[in-house]
Amino acid sequence: MTVTEPTGRRERKKLRTREALISSAFELFARKGFEATTVEEIADAVDVSSRTFFRYFASKEDVALTFQEEQHAALLAALAARPADEPIMTALRRTVVGIARACEQGEQGFDPDRFQCLQSLMASSSALLASSLEHSQKKQADLTRAVADRMGLDPATDLRPHVVAATAICTMNAAADAMRAGVLGDACLAETADRAFAILDEGWDPPRA
Known part of the structure; x- marks a missing residue:
């Protein structure tokens, strides 16, 4: 117990520092914008050095994209919890x-x-959008493995998990882009994503008049 407690305290302190950096970053981003915010300002707001900042994050892009990382982890967990007999695209x-x-x-x-x-x-x-797209490559690889596990397929020899995961990632990205551009008016991301996946079921051609 006496050996593990200090380690636990150190880990809790690291988590608090990390969360403080994220909170400060988002406050500055909201007030000043992403481009105008510097790593030094984020670190100063938490009363740590820039060197300490870089122990936790490689860049300010990484700080901003922590939310997407949390989304991705939650998505993989939620997909694994879907009923086993549910069709893969329905589950996604x-x-x-x-x-x-x-x-x-x-x-x-x-x-x-x-x-x-x-x-x-x-x-x-x-710059942030480009960084997000770079991160999506790893997310697609993670999702490919999750889809393969769910479908009982080997992604090393079967193309289907790759196609399914790539389709899902592209659909999610398209929905996010469309939501930000207001393609469906005031529709939120959940509504836009639902409509985007519905198009996959309906087919690509629009209804004929």
Whole structure:
């Protein structure tokens, strides 16, 4: 007990520092914008050095995208919890819509203010958007493995998990882009994502008049 307690305290302190950096970053992003905010300002707000900041994050882009990392982890967990006999695209659609709704409504531990802030940042910063797209490659690989496990397939020899995961990632990205652009008016991300997945079921061609 005496050996593990200090380690526990250190880990808790690290978690508090990390969360403080994230909170300060989002406050500054909301007030000044992503491009105008510096790493030094984020660190100063928590009363730590820039060197300490870089122990936790590689860049300010990484800080901003922590929310997406949390979303991704929640999505994988939620997908694994879906009924085993549910068709894969149905499971993905319900999972994605559920996580989007949780982010927007502040459920499952998500902060809706950070979610809205991130949407604004993504719409205004090409650098952050590019970083997000780079991160999506790893997310797609993770999702491919999760889909393969669910379908009982080997992704090393079967193309289907790759196609399913890539389709889902592209659909999620398209929904987020469309929501920020107001393609469906005031529709929220959950509604836009649900409509995007519905298009996959309906087919690509629009209804004929």
